[in-house]
Amino acid sequence: MIENRVVITGLGVCAPNGTTVSDFTHAIKHGISGVRHQPELERLGFSCKIAAAPEIDENRVQQYFTPLEMKSLDSPGIVYGVIAGLDAWKDAGLEPADRNEPDWESGTIFGTGTSGIDKFRWAINRIDELQIRKLGSTVVAQTMASGVSAFISGKLGMGNWVTTNSSACATGTESILMAFEHIKSGKAKRMLAGSTSDSGPYIWGGFDAMKVCTFKHNGQPEKGSRPMSATASGFVPGSGAGAMVLESLESAIARGAKIYAEIIGGHTNSGGQRGSGTMTAPNPQAVQRCIVKAVESAGIGPDEIEVINGHLTATAKDALEIENWKGALGCSADHFPYINSLKGMVGHCISAAGSIECVASVLQLHEGFIFGNVNCEDLNPEINALIAKNRVPVKLINKRFNVLAKASFGFGDVNACIILKRFENG
Amino acid sequence: MDKVEIIGALKEIISPYTEEHAVLENINDNTDFIADLKINSANLVDIVLDIEEKFGITIDNDAMGKMLTVSATIEIINERLAGDVGQ
Numbered sequence: 001m002i003e004n005r006v007v008i009t010g011l012g013v014c015a016p017n018g019t020t021v022s023d024f025t026h027a028i029k030h031g032i033s034g035v036r037h038q039p040e041l042e043r044l045g046f047s048c049k050i051a052a053a054p055e056i057d058e059n060r061v062q063q064y065f066t067p068l069e070m071k072s073l074d075s076p077g078i079v080y081g082v083i084a085g086l087d088a089w090k091d092a093g094l095e096p097a098d099r100n101e102p103d104w105e106s107g108t109i110f111g112t113g114t115s116g117i118d119k120f121r122w123a124i125n126r127i128d129e130l131q132i133r134k135l136g137s138t139v140v141a142q143t144m145a146s147g148v149s150a151f152i153s154g155k156l157g158m159g160n161w162v163t164t165n166s167s168a169c170a171t172g173t174e175s176i177l178m179a180f181e182h183i184k185s186g187k188a189k190r191m192l193a194g195s196t197s198d199s200g201p202y203i204w205g206g207f208d209a210m211k212v213c214t215f216k217h218n219g220q221p222e223k224g225s226r227p228m229s230a231t232a233s234g235f236v237p238g239s240g241a242g243a244m245v246l247e248s249l250e251s252a253i254a255r256g257a258k259i260y261a262e263i264i265g266g267h268t269n270s271g272g273q274r275g276s277g278t279m280t281a282p283n284p285q286a287v288q289r290c291i292v293k294a295v296e297s298a299g300i301g302p303d304e305i306e307v308i309n310g311h312l313t314a315t316a317k318d319a320l321e322i323e324n325w326k327g328a329l330g331c332s333a334d335h336f337p338y339i340n341s342l343k344g345m346v347g348h349c350i351s352a353a354g355s356i357e358c359v360a361s362v363l364q365l366h367e368g369f370i371f372g373n374v375n376c377e378d379l380n381p382e383i384n385a386l387i388a389k390n391r392v393p394v395k396l397i398n399k400r401f402n403v404l405a406k407a408s409f410g411f412g413d414v415n416a417c418i419i420l421k422r423f424e425n426g
Numbered sequence: 427m428d429k430v431e432i433i434g435a436l437k438e439i440i441s442p443y444t445e446e447h448a449v450l451e452n453i454n455d456n457t458d459f460i461a462d463l464k465i466n467s468a469n470l471v472d473i474v475l476d477i478e479e480k481f482g483i484t485i486d487n488d489a490m491g492k493m494l495t496v497s498a499t500i501e502i503i504n505e506r507l508a509g510d511v512g513q
Contacts, residue, residue: 068442068469136475137468 010092097157107160168410172354265298
């Protein structure tokens with residue numbers, strides 16, 4: 001069977017430090033943080049009173065939603081997802097389908113952890129107050145997990161596969177890999193892939209209660225998220241959405257589309273919560289296997305990977321992740337690829353983390369830069385014992401490179417790793 | 427309540443739910459919400475909720491099922507207004 005090559009032709013992002021691709025690019029090059037103090041979390045007695053959420057005003061939302069939709073919209077995840085998704089479609093030079101017939105060759109896989117948690121809370125309160133009638137017609141569409149892909153596909157008129165995936169913090173990277181496989185096997189020409197996450201106390205509360213979020217930087221929000229740092233003390237919760245248009249190389253060339261990068265391989269797996277893997281801790285054997293299989297599927301050697309965009313959440317597990325990358329790639333401390341984590345700037349955007357970080361990865365490959373690790377001046381000594389300090393840049397490096405590996409790991413002991421390659425015309 | 431007054435209120439309530447603004451401007455007794463105003467049937471329950479709020483009335487499921495045209499809607503609103511006054 002002839003397999004399609006798959007390229008990325010459009011990007012969209014709604015991140016805590018930038019809600020357009022150009023603002024986001026500027027932010028990641030300059031280390032601009034999206035972490036802010038959250039009065040609402042303070043009021044509710046959260047240990048972690050800082051978080052990172054996209055800042056969007058009503059005028060912006062009006063460009064994507066009808067007045068009727070806005071009348072009852074109470075699902076930030078759907079808003080972020082639609083903004084990122086529609087922006088990616090437009091960036092790819094694509095239009096919504098004709099009014100009377102869907103575009104059979106286009107679909108979307110847009111993941112999320114939950115949907116419309118604020119809307120859900122509102123509905124639950126009405127029901128408990130014996131006011132079931134007051135729910136109206138908008139609760140289901142905003143609280144079904146597939147709400148985000150349903151809104152996007154309706155706005156764009158998609159007639160191919162339309163679904164929502166969910167695999168905790170690996171969701172965004174997984175959605176891109178699912179779309180990649182779908183195009184590779186010839187089942188669609190174009191897929192909008194991405195993921196989103198709601199904002200607010202009802203999403204972040206469970207993590208706060210587990211004590212996996214930092215509570216040591218409430219007075220200095222921008223210093224709070226410290227991946228790979230000796231003083232990392234837990235992650236900063238975040239939210240937002242990232243999206244990209246994946247397209248067969250043939251289709252992209254036929255319509256003269258701009259090509260950001262090529263996806264040359266990837267793998268998803270699970271540690272099965274066996275060995276040292278649990279609901280919340282990754283099985284290192286599975287993480288390494290996921291990376292090895294991704295590299296193999298790309299048809300490259302591990303030494304060809306020049307940059308890694310890690311999962312690296314700013315918890316005690318960061319050193320274990322570095323150890324896993326090192327073991328999987330089989331490289332020495334000095335020959336380890338450059339590695340960075342976006343979470344220093346945007347916190348951990350939960351189910352949106354993978355897609356936002358994949359957008360950042362594609363931008364680095366396409367424009368030729370490696371963003372600096374924010375808040376990592378004091379590299380964790382356990383990490384420094386594994387890899388040379390200069391492998392963890394704290395300042396922007398302008399450098400053209402060819403291959404980047406990006407991985408995301410999630411609760412449930414699930415892993416996803418994607419291999420991206422710079423696309424040279426011809 | 428005066429019929430002209432009710433129609434004025436209905437136009438305002440229905441406006442966000444229809445794209446047929448010319449038809450809405452000229453609604454009459456026979457105007458059908460779905461056939462003429464092209465309202466998504468799922469939104470009929472939202473319109474009923476908006477009517478309840480605007481007129482301070484409650485509309486039961488049976489009555490709701492009949493509210494497909496302007497005349498039927500006006501009739502039900504008037505019945506409920508009269509009923510509520512009498513209570």
